[in-house]
Each structure stands twice: as C-alpha cells, then as structure tokens.
Amino acid sequence: MVDGHRTFVIIGGGLAGAKAAETLRAEGFTGRVILIGDENDHPYERPPLSKGYLTGKEKRDSVFVHEPAWYAAADVELHLGQTVVSIDRGEKAVHLGDGTVLHYDKLLLATGAEPRRLEVPGTELAGVHHLRRLAHADRLSRVLGSLGRDNGTLVIAGAGWIGLEVAAAARGYGAEVTVIEPEATPLHQVIGPELGQVFAELHRDRGVRFHFGARLTEIIGHEGAVLAVRTDDGEEHPAHDVLAAIGAAPRTALAESADLELAERAHGGGISVDAALRTSDPDIYAAGDVAAAFHPLLGIRLRVEHWANALNGGPAAARSMLGQEIAYDRVPYFFSDQYDLGLEYSGWAPAGSYDQVVLRGDVGKREFIAFWLKEGRVLAGMNVNVWDVTAPIQDLIRSGARIDSETLGDPSVPLASLGK
Structure with missing residues (x-):
C-alpha cells in the first residue's frame, strides 16, 4: 500500500x-x-x-x-x-x-x-535506418526480410558491435551486406587491430563485404528510394537500404x-x-x-x-x-552474438591504454580468450566461444596482480589459480 x-x-x-x-x-x-x-x-x-x-x-x-x-x-x-x-x-x-x-x-x-546521425546528403531518404529503439528493430526486421527475398543490399556505416550484429542478422535473412568503416579493422577502438581481423574474417566467411579506410559521404537516391552510397575515396557501392551504426x-x-x-x-x-x-x-x-x-x-x-x-x-x-552506502564498482561487461560466435568482454582497455595482448586457446577455430595487459596487469579479457570464465577473468582484473604472460596464455593453467 x-x-x-x-x-x-x-x-x-x-x-x-x-x-x-x-x-x-x-x-x-x-x-x-x-x-x-x-x-x-x-x-x-x-x-x-x-x-x-x-x-x-x-x-x-x-x-x-x-x-x-x-x-x-x-x-x-x-x-x-x-x-x-x-x-x-x-x-x-x-x-x-x-x-x-x-x-x-x-x-x-x-x-x-x-544514435548518432550521419551528416551527409541523402539521410532524408526512406531507406536510411538507425537501431536504438524497439520501433527501429520492428522496421529493420521487415526491411531485412524484404532484402533477403529480393537479393537486396544493406550498406552499414560503421563496423562496431551494432554494425556487425546487424550484418550477421542481415546475412541470416539472405541480404547482401557491405560495411563501410574508416578504421583498418572492425571494432578498432574497442579491441584493437590484433583482434579486429578475427571479426573481419568471420564476416567475410559469411559473405559480408568490407570497405575499410573510408567514410560514407553521400547517399544517392531517386524518388525517395536509396540507390547507392559514395565514400570519401571516390568509391560507389550499390544499396537499397543504409544503416547508420556510428555510435550513440x-x-x-x-x-x-x-x-x-x-x-x-x-x-x-x-x-x-x-x-x-x-x-x-x-x-x-x-x-x-x-x-x-x-x-x-x-x-x-x-x-x-x-x-x-x-x-x-x-x-x-x-x-x-534510499540512503544506502553504495560504491558502484562493477567490472564493465558486455556480450555479443554473431552467427555461431558468442563472446563476453569484461574490463576496460580502450585503444592506447594497453601494451600487450595475450591469447589463450585456438584463434583459428575462434575458441579463445584474449587478454589486454598494461605492465603485466590484466585490464580486460574477452572469451570467444569459451564459457564459464567470466568470474575468473573479472577476478584477475580486480586483483591488479602482475601475471606472467606465458602462464596467462597457457590453457593448461586454470585461470582461477592466477592472481592469487
């Protein structure tokens, strides 16, 4: 009451x-x-x-x-x-x-x-999309179904998490996909070039086309419909719809x-x-x-x-x-699903903050854990198709302990035994 x-x-x-x-x-x-x-x-x-x-x-x-x-x-x-x-x-x-x-x-x-908006000519066209709200997803799911039936092409501006997840969804519907990204690899600012190539290969294996090192500068249309996009290096890519996935x-x-x-x-x-x-x-x-x-x-x-x-x-x-004593110190965490790849990321290691990347497992099979370190201390860890390791990864981050990189990369050494 x-x-x-x-x-x-x-x-x-x-x-x-x-x-x-x-x-x-x-x-x-x-x-x-x-x-x-x-x-x-x-x-x-x-x-x-x-x-x-x-x-x-x-x-x-x-x-x-x-x-x-x-x-x-x-x-x-x-x-x-x-x-x-x-x-x-x-x-x-x-x-x-x-x-x-x-x-x-x-x-x-x-x-x-x-969602951040593309500030280029053509954004008023009906086939330009964002994905942040449920209404956006309602509309985009219908668009992807239509593109799949008609062999249409979705151009995605941005190879971040949203861009890659939508690319995977679009390929699942059978749509053609082109991703335009100004950096040299996907997820460049989040996981760096060392791991970005893994995701580029994942999507290329499923038929996604990438155009790296370029920015979308114009969306070309006719009678309100999207026909193509242009990039700042003079390239033109056919498109029926465009998704702006350039952050929030x-x-x-x-x-x-x-x-x-x-x-x-x-x-x-x-x-x-x-x-x-x-x-x-x-x-x-x-x-x-x-x-x-x-x-x-x-x-x-x-x-x-x-x-x-x-x-x-x-x-x-x-x-x-309510007046309770709170110190919000959760280790940052997120997850992603793309095709048959699932991952969890814990920690905070933006570009320029780390000096070493250590890999444990089989990167070729996309079953591995990546660690980002600074002076031997784990800043972040990402487990790819390896499960039930979030807790020990976060424990390593919390411990702040210096970890031998060879031991960290050795799958035979239990993660829970490190940092003690």
Whole structure:
C-alpha cells in the first residue's frame, strides 16, 4: 500500500529505469514510484534489438523487462509516451509535455543515449535506418526480410558491435551486406587491430563485404528510394537500404538545462556522477547509458553503454536514493552474438591504454580468450566461444596482480589459480 509520504520519480523507460523501480519496491520503499518513458512501449531490454529479436529467433514480447501487469501490481505509476520538457530543481518538480507537473523527493535520470546521425546528403531518404529503439528493430526486421527475398543490399556505416550484429542478422535473412568503416579493422577502438581481423574474417566467411579506410559521404537516391552510397575515396557501392551504426550520444539535454554537472568528452560525456551515482544535485541521481560515473576500482570516470551497466546500475542508484552506502564498482561487461560466435568482454582497455595482448586457446577455430595487459596487469579479457570464465577473468582484473604472460596464455593453467 503506497502511503505517499515520499515520491521518487524516474525519467527513462529502459532497463535501468525499470530495474530501479523494481529495486525500490524490493527494498521496502512504500512511497510513490513514478516511471516516465517517452516511448509507448513498456520498458524493454536493448540487446535483442540487434540479436535475437532482429534475427527472428526471439518473439517481440521477450524483450520486455516486466510483464505489463507488473507495474500496477507493484504500484509503479507509468507515464508512457510522455516527454519531460524540464526539471525545476528549486521546486523539485518535473514538467511533462502535456502540462503535467510531478513533484519529487528524489529523482533518477535514466534517459539513455540516442544514435548518432550521419551528416551527409541523402539521410532524408526512406531507406536510411538507425537501431536504438524497439520501433527501429520492428522496421529493420521487415526491411531485412524484404532484402533477403529480393537479393537486396544493406550498406552499414560503421563496423562496431551494432554494425556487425546487424550484418550477421542481415546475412541470416539472405541480404547482401557491405560495411563501410574508416578504421583498418572492425571494432578498432574497442579491441584493437590484433583482434579486429578475427571479426573481419568471420564476416567475410559469411559473405559480408568490407570497405575499410573510408567514410560514407553521400547517399544517392531517386524518388525517395536509396540507390547507392559514395565514400570519401571516390568509391560507389550499390544499396537499397543504409544503416547508420556510428555510435550513440548520451541524452543529456534535460540535465544540461537543469544546470547539472556534465562529464568531459574524454570521459564519454554524459551526466557526471560519483561512485554512489549522485549528480551535482544531492537529490538527483543518474544511471545507465547517460551516467559518467567515477569508478572506484579503475580510478577513472567513464560512461558505459552496455546492457550490464543498465541492469546493475539502475538497482545501485535505487539503493543510493534510499540512503544506502553504495560504491558502484562493477567490472564493465558486455556480450555479443554473431552467427555461431558468442563472446563476453569484461574490463576496460580502450585503444592506447594497453601494451600487450595475450591469447589463450585456438584463434583459428575462434575458441579463445584474449587478454589486454598494461605492465603485466590484466585490464580486460574477452572469451570467444569459451564459457564459464567470466568470474575468473573479472577476478584477475580486480586483483591488479602482475601475471606472467606465458602462464596467462597457457590453457593448461586454470585461470582461477592466477592472481592469487
């Protein structure tokens, strides 16, 4: 029974916001919980949008965080399809686009991120797509089915995780795929050239064409339809549809207009929060893709855009809002599925941060673990078609111990025995 003595408002109808609402109730909060989302769909998880749901292996209902009836049963007030236009920190009020004003005692910003747009001629054409929302996946799955039936071509701008996962899904439908990427290999900034070539070969084996070292500069169309794309090296590629997969930007407009502190671009942008996920306003918190949190383990501020951060960050923020002592120090984690390859990545090792890559297993068979090290310490590990090793990999990262590279690369040495 809600007693209404306190009101907690959550802006953002994604995984972080939904799990925060769930946690507030699980921790015994009896005040009002209000969840605001600018989409008409109930809160859902994003990984299936480029994986199971897009490939047709999972049904649409599988993406939702909770059954629709859960929200009423948990006394969570939903405002779906609503835009928040402003936050009044002085009055502790949230103003919605329909004129509704909601007062809060604590506020959580879980506004997520939005896909970056291609700033080239032709982006207004009907066959240009982004993939961030469920409606995008609904549309793109229909497009991929049509391309597969008609031997059509999808051009993907960007060879990051989303670009590669959509490429795999498109090939599953039978569509032709060309990926345009300015770097020399896929995932260059994430896993470096040492491992990027593995993914290039994976996709080439399935018929994907890559055009590296070039940027898409124009989308050519006729009567509203896409015909081809041009790149900055003068090449022209046939296309029936184009996907912009060039990253995402944190949705910080509300925070900025409310004069909350934002993180520097070097830290990924986003809303600056401490290890307890508090913003520069003690009654406002942020979690998920939009939050740039100080990480106690890594000793840096970073913004993580992956599923696990929303899954765990939302509950951590909820507990912090309740006054619990929180130090959010989860090892960053994400996963990807492409064809018959599955992987898990733990840690943080952006380009330029490591001085050695150690491989354990059979790279040719795509059954291996890669480790990124700095001065003998494991910064990150990625297991490819090798399972049940996430915990020992994360233990190595947490330990900060210097590890002999030959021992680390020896499959006969149990990972759990290292770093002790």
